[in-house]
Amino acid sequence: MRRSYKLVRLLEKDIDPDPMVQFRIWLGEAAEGELPDWMEINAMTLSTSDGGGCVTSRIVLLKGLDDNKFWFYTNYASQKAKQMQANPTVSLCFLWQHIQRQVRVEGTVEKASREQSASYFHKRPRDSQLGALVSQQSSVIASREVMEKNLEALKVQYAEAEIPCPDDWGGYCVSPHQVEFWQGRESRLHDRLRYRKEGSQWIIERLSP
Numbered sequence: 001m002r003r004s005y006k007l008v009r010l011l012e013k014d015i016d017p018d019p020m021v022q023f024r025i026w027l028g029e030a031a032e033g034e035l036p037d038w039m040e041i042n043a044m045t046l047s048t049s050d051g052g053g054c055v056t057s058r059i060v061l062l063k064g065l066d067d068n069k070f071w072f073y074t075n076y077a078s079q080k081a082k083q084m085q086a087n088p089t090v091s092l093c094f095l096w097q098h099i100q101r102q103v104r105v106e107g108t109v110e111k112a113s114r115e116q117s118a119s120y121f122h123k124r125p126r127d128s129q130l131g132a133l134v135s136q137q138s139s140v141i142a143s144r145e146v147m148e149k150n151l152e153a154l155k156v157q158y159a160e161a162e163i164p165c166p167d168d169w170g171g172y173c174v175s176p177h178q179v180e181f182w183q184g185r186e187s188r189l190h191d192r193l194r195y196r197k198e199g200s201q202w203i204i205e206r207l208s209p
């Protein structure tokens with residue numbers, strides 16, 4: 001269970017002064033080469049918390065980087081959505097094990113506009129659209145059978161029609177105020193460069209591994 005990290009170095013002289021530019025470079029590098037089918041390099045751990053100090057984490061998929069924000073889509077009545085409503089400060093964490101890298105983001109989350117959510121919803125495969133319609137995400141349900149029956153009923157209902165974007169489904173974007181790039185190195189002396197926003201400036205600092 002002990003792996004040695006010796007692929008590359010992460011040096012101050014090699015990074016972009018803008019963390020979003022640097023993130024795009026790393027995302028691109030994570031996608032390079034022959035990757036196994038199951039690997040989703042846009043998977044990220046989203047951690048949210050309520051006002052009372054309860055923290056929860058789960059994986060969601062990064063769906064865009066427009067406006068220098070991290071975009072994802074989910075159910076607006078889910079546990080994560082309730083927590084983001086209570087506390088808009090969230091954290092994202094990407095793990096790209098095949099290149100021995102991690103990126104951590106801390107930022108403030110906002111809902112996407114209805115137009116943007118609907119536009120993205122209609123680009124999804126029909127099965128995913130129906131899935132979003134049928135799922136009362138994070139709520140307790142009687143059984144899988146009940147859910148599947150509801151899905152069959154919706155398939156019939158919308159057989160000939162456009163599936164509407166549910167009111168309780170849509171996007172969020174995270175505006176980062178801190179982004180840390182981690183590169184695995186030998187002897188556990190990993191490289192960690194953290195961008196911290198001060199006003200409109202990004203300050204880059206090296207952290208001890």
Ligand SMILES: Cc1cc2nc3c(=O)[nH]c(=O)nc-3n(C[C@H](O)[C@H](O)[C@H](O)COP(=O)(O)O)c2cc1C
Nearest residue numbers: 043058059060061073074075078079080081137138
């Ligand atoms: C690889 C992977 C990708 C996922 N992508 C999403 C996603 O983009 N949006 C989403 O709502 N849930 C996604 N999920 C499911 C979430 O991890 C989670 O189960 C769900 O959003 C409910 O979370 P909550 O009850 O904490 O709100 C994904 C799960 C995995 C394993």
